[in-house]
Every structure is written in structure tokens, then in C-alpha cells.
Amino acid sequence: MHTVWLVRSQEYALDKFWEVLELLKTFKGPLQFKTQEKPLEIPADRLEEIPFSAIDLETQEFEPLTLYSLNHWNQDLESLIFKKATWNTIFDQCQEYRTEQRIPENDFIVLLTEHNNEYSWFTAADPKGQRNLFVHTAFWDQYTGTDHRYPVAYHVATAILQLMTFANYNDLNMHLHKTSRGCINDFCADKKKISLKLRTADICPSCIELLDKRKVDREVIRQVLAIIEGIREQMLFKSRWKLDPKPLKLQIKGESKQIIFPELGNLEVKLTPLEKTLYLLFINHPEGIRLVELSDFRPELKGIYSSLYNGSEPASIESNTASLSNPLSNSASEKLSRIKSKFNHTLGTDLAKFYYPVGENTQVKKIELERNLIEYIN
Ligand SMILES: [Zn+2]
Numbered sequence: 001m002h003t004v005w006l007v008r009s010q011e012y013a014l015d016k017f018w019e020v021l022e023l024l025k026t027f028k029g030p031l032q033f034k035t036q037e038k039p040l041e042i043p044a045d046r047l048e049e050i051p052f053s054a055i056d057l058e059t060q061e062f063e064p065l066t067l068y069s070l071n072h073w074n075q076d077l078e079s080l081i082f083k084k085a086t087w088n089t090i091f092d093q094c095q096e097y098r099t100e101q102r103i104p105e106n107d108f109i110v111l112l113t114e115h116n117n118e119y120s121w122f123t124a125a126d127p128k129g130q131r132n133l134f135v136h137t138a139f140w141d142q143y144t145g146t147d148h149r150y151p152v153a154y155h156v157a158t159a160i161l162q163l164m165t166f167a168n169y170n171d172l173n174m175h176l177h178k179t180s181r182g183c184i185n186d187f188c189a190d191k192k193k194i195s196l197k198l199r200t201a202d203i204c205p206s207c208i209e210l211l212d213k214r215k216v217d218r219e220v221i222r223q224v225l226a227i228i229e230g231i232r233e234q235m236l237f238k239s240r241w242k243l244d245p246k247p248l249k250l251q252i253k254g255e256s257k258q259i260i261f262p263e264l265g266n267l268e269v270k271l272t273p274l275e276k277t278l279y280l281l282f283i284n285h286p287e288g289i290r291l292v293e294l295s296d297f298r299p300e301l302k303g304i305y306s307s308l309y310n311g312s313e314p315a316s317i318e319s320n321t322a323s324l325s326n327p328l329s330n331s332a333s334e335k336l337s338r339i340k341s342k343f344n345h346t347l348g349t350d351l352a353k354f355y356y357p358v359g360e361n362t363q364v365k366k367i368e369l370e371r372n373l374i375e376y377i378n
Helices: 014-025 065-072 087-100 140-144 149-165 169-175 191-200 205-213 218-241 273-284 291-308 315-324 331-347
Strands: 002-008 031-034 048-051 081-085 108-113 123-125 132-136 250-253 258-261 267-269 374-377
Touching (some): 014 331, 031 149, 031 218, 081 087, 191 218, 291 331
Parallel strands (some): 108 132, 250 374
Antiparallel strands (some): 258 267
């Protein structure tokens, strides 16, 4: 097992961060993706501000990132300010974070940051050999024409595999492919070329051989391949789905009633047992339910919750369902908003809206999904 701590740099949006983490967590294997939630803030005095007017296009000092950004942006360029950190700053900050948060030295830290870095790399590992990495999170939408989380998650997974494969930067440079072949070890000098990697989702035969020779854990390789293949499938599916945007089949699986989307590579929307209890109640009642009337459904809630409860205090089944169905408590509406945000994070807002209960707080709330799209399996 390897713990991979995803760390959000302060300027990176919280919802985007969670989307990446949730995506990675859907792929099981020896890499365990986690967060300590506390963001890391690179102090302002360690960041270099680069106003647009200072950029010398002739020397191409800010290649490749800046130039490509300029080609794609139609906004008022004069007012843009780029922020940049040195690698030293980035990795020192990661190391400080490691100490403060008591993260063992064998665990990986992956900083997700919007800031540019001195060599404008999209991802890099700590040259001092600590298990620190960063992934640059900005501009991806423009380059790959896809959801930001796919390229970011792709780079988190493949950067870890590279860190496990190569001893140092010399070693890495010797093996990177200067000409793109759709392998994770392609050296892509610009973000546009990365689309090829995302679409092929592959490790080329010579790199597979190298991984084998260097005895990289096969389970990790398998998991990384599953991640990049899963990302590829979801990207393809989503781009085609736009042509015919209709709801997909939802499976409710096993004793723990996992909520799964088979057409999205068995993507799971993870709810807590209590959230799932409320969700399944709404699934059971296509006509909808008013929150003030939840107390009428208390026996049903209790029945569902008892089958999902995995704690050690049976008495809390009673108290939790009582609180959930109490019209004077916020418990149900809080859970509904968490359910909505989990569906949004996992599926994206366009698709998610078919699946969570909608309706004004005082009115009937219901899940619109046709119930024949729901399948119960063991
Ligand atoms: Zn290769």
C-alpha cells in the first residue's frame, strides 16, 4: 500500500480539487488517494508576479505555457498577471507541509497548484529525492478541450509511476520520448500534445519492459493503467454523450447498496449510510416527498438505515433516523445538499441533475429519473 496525499494549493478551487480526488478514489489498488483537507499556501513573497507587459515574446522566456495561453485567451491581456514559483519554493513548501501534518516520508505528497513554475513543467518530482510532486492545474480546459479533472488526475497517477520508475532527472530524461507515441513517458512540450496521451491511455512496449526490469510493483502499474484507461473511457463517453444528452442507467449494488454507473466504467457515487438512506427513500417514492412530511416515512427510513448501518451502536439507528426525519432539524436538507454536491462532483453537473432530488425546500422534492433506468443487482 502507498498513501498518496493530494494537497490543494490555496489558489486552486476547492470544488475542482474534490472532483479530482473523487475521480482518483474510484480506482482501487495499492495507491490510496487521500487528503488532509488543510490547503498549502505558498507565501506571496515567495511568488514572482509577472505582468503581461514584462513578457518578452522575442526571447520566449515563458515558453511553453505562457505563449500558448496567449494564443487562446481573448481577454484583456495587458491586465493579466502570472504568478510563478521556483521548484525550490514549491518542494520546500511540500516538505514543510509534510512535517507539520506528520506525513511519513514514504507517503507521496502531490501538490495541485494553479501557479506557474520556473520551468513551466506540467508536473515534476522533487529533485532532492523526497516523495513530493506537483501537478499544474491551470489552462487544461483550453488545451485538451475536456473536463479539467481528466488531465489533472492523469498526471497525478502517471507522475507517481514515473517517480517509482526513475532514479533521478538524468535517468528520466534518457527515457522520455522526444517524439510523441501516445505513451505516459512522452515528453510533451505543450499542453495541446497531451490530448494524444489522454486518448491513447497507454504505456508503450519499451516502457512496459523497463517497468518490468526495474521491478516496479505490478499492482501499481495495473492501477495506473486502470486509471488512465478509465479516464479515456469517460472522456470518450462524455464527448459522445453531448450529442445525445440523456440519463444513464443507475445500478444499486449489493448489501451496501453501492450507487454505480456501469456505462461510466462502474463509476460510484459515494454516499454515507445516512445520506444513502435518504437517497434510497427518494428513489422508492417517484411521486416525491415534502421535507416537512419526512416523519411519516420514519419506519421506512429506519428499515433502510438498519440494513446499511455498519457501526457498533445499534441505539444510534434509532436516534439518527429520528433526527433525519425531524421536521425541525436541518439534518435532511443538509444531507440533500451533500448528496447533490457528490453527484455533481462525480458526474458533472449536466448529467448529475437527473439523479438528485429537486424541488423547493417547502415543496415536493423528487428524483426525476425514469425508474426503469434503475437496476438492482447483487
Ligand atoms: Zn513509452
